[in-house]
Amino acid sequence: MPTQCLDILNTPAACLISSGIDPGLAEFIGILLGVLAVSIAPLVIVIGLIWVERKFAARVQDRIGPNRVGPLGLLQTVADALKLITKEDITPAGADRLIFNLAPIVAVTSVVLMWAVIPFSPYHVGVDLSIGVLYVAAVGSIGTLAIMMAGWSSNNKYALLGAFRVVAQLVSYEVPMVLALLIPVLLAGSMSIQEIVNSQRGMWFFFFSPIAAILLFISTQAEAGRAPFDLIEAESELVAGYNIEYSGMKFGLFFAGEFVHVLTNGLMLALLFFGGWVGPFVDDAPLLGVVYLFAKGAVFYVFSLLLRNALPRVRIDQMLAFNWKFLVPVAIVNLIVTAGLWMVVRQLGIAPGAGFENDFLANVPAAAIMFAGHLLLGGIIMTMVRNAGRRQRAKDTTTTALTVADDQKMVTAQ
């Protein structure tokens, strides 16, 4: 908490104290404002996100998208939200009433709680926990619980099937996600997200470990249950998945949670690998950091939308094989290689010395070596994948050829 009054926008608590209010009260007002902003912002932003998502999906599918309510259909989501609120609140007979009603709240809470540790600017952060990165992973894992609760309490076989898939998917993809989260922690030497962002003033961590950033993107895409990993609500197989029995605003809450989760993942990627609020003039006008952070996060959000609309859904065995046979080994090797390279760079004295950490040019040699090392690692991984694919294809064609030959033999024998 800054103790000096710079201006009322950036240091409200300190400024209130200097204007003569009781320090305890000023602190309380500062924290209250922060809590309100952090808890309300995601739920307001989601209204815009749904419009972006629908417009974007429409463009990918050669449609126009929402265009009736308001200019460019901007008010469509507001109308939809009003409709959801006014709908009848149905709890199916045979449902476990308490758990059924609790599940959507837990789902949204687990996502909104993540916003508590997101630093929006050098001064604007809900709370700068010393274990920020771990907190994000821990709170995110509660989302799994919400989907299990929803799936079981609905007393519906499709919902239960959706809940079964959740365990397979979300718990598995937590492994590469946490291994990728370890990289910025290792590079910054701290788990505090604010600290991690501060260490990227000279150079984004993306250039130190691009593979980790890609791993984090893929695994968070799966954690949010987005295509190509949307097996938990595979419409063509499960009708709707875990939320099949939900209607009205309870259904809306699940979807709000999902949309906010995707944006949060984009923000986390921006914070941990792309410098978060770091940008030009951010020290003079800290609120610019909010713009930078959301601009960076929006890029990954749109990229996630593109993937969602462009890729088909994978099968469950493919999804698990992709995780355990590809992502997890790559994440472990990447962790070892990054730690090794980082050690080498520091031992050789290529890393910027004390006082030069924030200088871009001083960071270039170290980043160049790390980036080259990761390009090499990525090349090796891709070559291995290509060779494995070729072997598999060769095996497939020979077995097919054999079966065809067998069939012909059978025919001639007859």
Added chain:
Amino acid sequence: MLELNPQTIAFFIFAVFGLGGALGLVTTRNLIHSALYLILSLFGGAGFFVLLSAPFLAAVQVLVYIGAIAILFIFAVMLTRGMTRLKEVVNRQWWASAAVGAILFALLLTGVILPVWGDGGTNPNQPPTDLVATTEDLGVALVDGNQYVLPFLVSSLLLTGAMIGAIVVARDQEVS
């Protein structure tokens, strides 16, 4: 003696979570409800870790116990749907578990709580520890040759062994 500050209030809330969750866990007949009560109880434990200035342990408690172990419990219970509606609250070994619970409680009470309880504790000279361990200390302790590197490696080996065993058991017999 007991002053009412935010920390005391938080302590009582977490105590209600922890004890209430534990009580619900053993009294309800619905196994899914039991697992959810267990999560509530574990959450109370995580809250205590926060109050004891051990945020790392709190996060690990949520991540590992709630995020993984409790979820696997629920998953296992869901797969055995006949188990979700039990007839009786207690089974035949209830007296054994009650005895174990009582003995454990007595041991904790005499060994941990009584020595530091109030001014009339059996060991009033023992000062409250001023040791503040950070996550960094914990990490160093796990890999330091003079501290816990051996237990750490042994437990890692045990887990690896368990994992290999599980894979062998689950392996398809036809694959040679």
